[in-house]
Amino acid sequence: MKKFIFTLVISLVVLNAFAQSEFSSSAISVGVVVEDLEKSIDFYTNVIGMTKTGEFSVDKASCKKLGLTDSYQLDVTILKLENSDQASEWKLMSLGTKAKHPKQNFMSDDTGMQYITLFVNHINPILKRVKEHQVKILSEAPSTIGENRKFLLVQDPDGTFIEIIGPE
Template sequence: MHVRLSVLLIGLGLSMNGYAQSNFNSKVIGIGVVVADLERSLDFYVNGIGMVKTGSFTINEEFSKRSGLANGASAAVTILKLENSPEATDWKLMSFGNKALHPKPKFIQDDTGMQYITIQVKALQPIIDRLKQMKVPFLGSTPTPLNDKAHFVLVQDPDGTFIELIGPL
């Protein structure tokens, strides 16, 4: 009976543990972030955090309207990654030149939706130095130790997204 059930489940694309086979072409999620000032955000992510620009594209008015994405507003999109590889997450920045309609959060519970990202790093000190030089405020008492090998640093990007940086000093 167990063998026949296994064959049936495999035929249906299921395994014995209940997980379906992946229906996705990629295991990476591309994340689109609308920012008020594209140049300021690029400076923060590239020169502060250390991301690399890997590409760009434009959403034109016709596609914007037809797709339901931006009701006819066009936008340039810049793709950033932690490293230039296919396995790295796309952090896509776009701007429509508008400021946020909500106040900048002081804590992650101040708003709903995506509030923070976590970036694991090999060494925090170079990033800390760059962010200090850029006068980016550090939140809480960071860097703060997590254990004997890793520290935690919390900052916000220019639009208020919290950035957790975790790694050795």
């Protein structure tokens, strides 16, 4: 009887694992429209430390058909925290237009996606690159949160807040 119950429990766990998600990947692919693509690529690769893993274009006709833009081609650069199939994508694209809203000073200045959080093994290498590239630090540099965790807040060139959390 115990063997039967054990087999039943294991079978239910395995079936539950397969039925739990309707998503084919646990990664999220985020598209970010920026004013200056090269400036943003430089920030995310040389300051934050992301890796460029690809790029693609979508022509004007396809963009209109797909409901992405009304009259623009999209040239997209794909960045990741690590070059693996499981990593989330940070897709940068520029339409060659200026933002229609002012750059936020605080997360409370606008609605919509305002920030991302990056958890790191050590905050000091990123802090060093932030200072070398003269990126304005919005938090105390860095702030202490919890036991053995530091917090650093900066903004990308278009105003998206980047929280960086990890030990020194």
